[in-house]
Amino acid sequence: MKTLAHISRILVGITFIFSGFVKGIDPWGSTYKFTDYFNAMGLEWLTWAAFPLGVLLSFAEFAIGVALLWNVFIRFFSWLALLFMAFFLPLTLWIAVKNPVTDCGCFGDALVISNWETFYKNVVLIVLSILIFSKRKTLAKSGKGKLNYISSAVFTIVYIGLVVYSYNHLPIFDFRPYKVGVNIPEAMSYPDDAEQEVYENIFYYRNKNTGEVEKFSEDDYPWQDTINWEFDDMESNLVQEGYKPPIHDFTITTPDDENIIDFFIYDENYVFMVVAYNLEKSNTEIQPEINQLAEWTQENNFSFIGLTSTLLDNSLKFAEENNVPYEFFNCDEITLKTIIRSNPGLVVLKNGTIVGKWHYNDIPTPAEFQKEFMNK
Numbered sequence: 001m002k003t004l005a006h007i008s009r010i011l012v013g014i015t016f017i018f019s020g021f022v023k024g025i026d027p028w029g030s031t032y033k034f035t036d037y038f039n040a041m042g043l044e045w046l047t048w049a050a051f052p053l054g055v056l057l058s059f060a061e062f063a064i065g066v067a068l069l070w071n072v073f074i075r076f077f078s079w080l081a082l083l084f085m086a087f088f089l090p091l092t093l094w095i096a097v098k099n100p101v102t103d104c105g106c107f108g109d110a111l112v113i114s115n116w117e118t119f120y121k122n123v124v125l126i127v128l129s130i131l132i133f134s135k136r137k138t139l140a141k142s143g144k145g146k147l148n149y150i151s152s153a154v155f156t157i158v159y160i161g162l163v164v165y166s167y168n169h170l171p172i173f174d175f176r177p178y179k180v181g182v183n184i185p186e187a188m189s190y191p192d193d194a195e196q197e198v199y200e201n202i203f204y205y206r207n208k209n210t211g212e213v214e215k216f217s218e219d220d221y222p223w224q225d226t227i228n229w230e231f232d233d234m235e236s237n238l239v240q241e242g243y244k245p246p247i248h249d250f251t252i253t254t255p256d257d258e259n260i261i262d263f264f265i266y267d268e269n270y271v272f273m274v275v276a277y278n279l280e281k282s283n284t285e286i287q288p289e290i291n292q293l294a295e296w297t298q299e300n301n302f303s304f305i306g307l308t309s310t311l312l313d314n315s316l317k318f319a320e321e322n323n324v325p326y327e328f329f330n331c332d333e334i335t336l337k338t339i340i341r342s343n344p345g346l347v348v349l350k351n352g353t354i355v356g357k358w359h360y361n362d363i364p365t366p367a368e369f370q371k372e373f374m375n376k
Contacts, residue, residue: 016065030054040100
């Protein structure tokens with residue numbers, strides 16, 4: 001039983017560390033996920049707390065995981081692990097049943113699992129947590145080494161440093177479909193053998209004699225019997241998911257609602273895209289540097305555009321107030337948040353491939369861009 005308790009401690013510790021790490025290095029991703037939950041639950045007034053809660057949850061998971069893995073302060077952290085799972089087990093059951101969001105976000109973008117898979121995972125974790133808790137005194141006796149405390153402290157300090165770095169720049173690991181090196185046209189394409197979505201059609205016909213509406217399947221609906229039945233309604237239910245390409249929701253639209261994405265993702269030259277999901281929340285201190293880069297690209301016949309979900313009138317106002325020398329086009333807010341965790345951020349394409357991404361703290365000067373990409 002002692003061996004099983006140690007195995008449980010290690011398994012739960014690694015799971016918590018992984019979950020806390022992948023969310024911690026992407027603090028804005030965690031913020032967006034909390035915001036999704038608040039909106040789904042009708043708690044929009046709590047969105048102000050999304051960022052601190054995201055950071056706090058990630059740190060708590062990582063700290064619990066480190067304590068369990070290195071067997072330090074096990075009596076205290078076994079309590080926390082059990083309370084943690086006791087809270088999230090019923091919550092994830094509710095999420096699985098009600099499906100307010102399609103992805104729970106428990107492993108960030110690193111590992112996307114269904115809501116029911118999340119619940120089953122938590123069932124296993126709470127069983128292991130109960131075992132750890134029941135053997136906490138026995139486990140504590142074998143966790144007295146100084147190396148354990150030093151290792152856990154180093155792990156935690158490094159983690160905090162990586163979180164701070166990722167907040168001020170970009171996540172050190174990019175698990176999203178728009179990471180550097182991805183070719184957007186390829187990521188948007190469907191293989192020839194891609195599985196298709198399968199729908200079940202339900203037909204409702206009204207009986208002309210009784211006036212009652214009855215439900216029929218595709219196999220037995222009375223479409224030919226126009227004497228006794230008349231069509232009332234139809235519904236289609238998805239019964240099997242089809243293949244969905246990694247990038248499936250990326251459009252670039254003009255004020256006339258024309259999608260012009262092909263003009264940029266097939267350009268053989270460099271294409272510079274300033275991504276600002278919300279111009280009203282965009283950091284404007286870096287705007288002079290962005291404008292300078294835009295002017296340089298235009299002198300070298302490179303495309304330079306802005307992508308935002310902000311309405312046209314507000315975009316024009318922003319451009320006028322900040323002397324913006326490039327044109328803004330519209331894109332879905334969620335897509336822009338997925339592309340880059342910075343508002344604004346810079347993405348550069350060439351032949352449809354993402355060759356660089358920069359947080360607004362790291363926007364390159366023309367000289368820096370030339371040195372990195374053009375003087376090779």
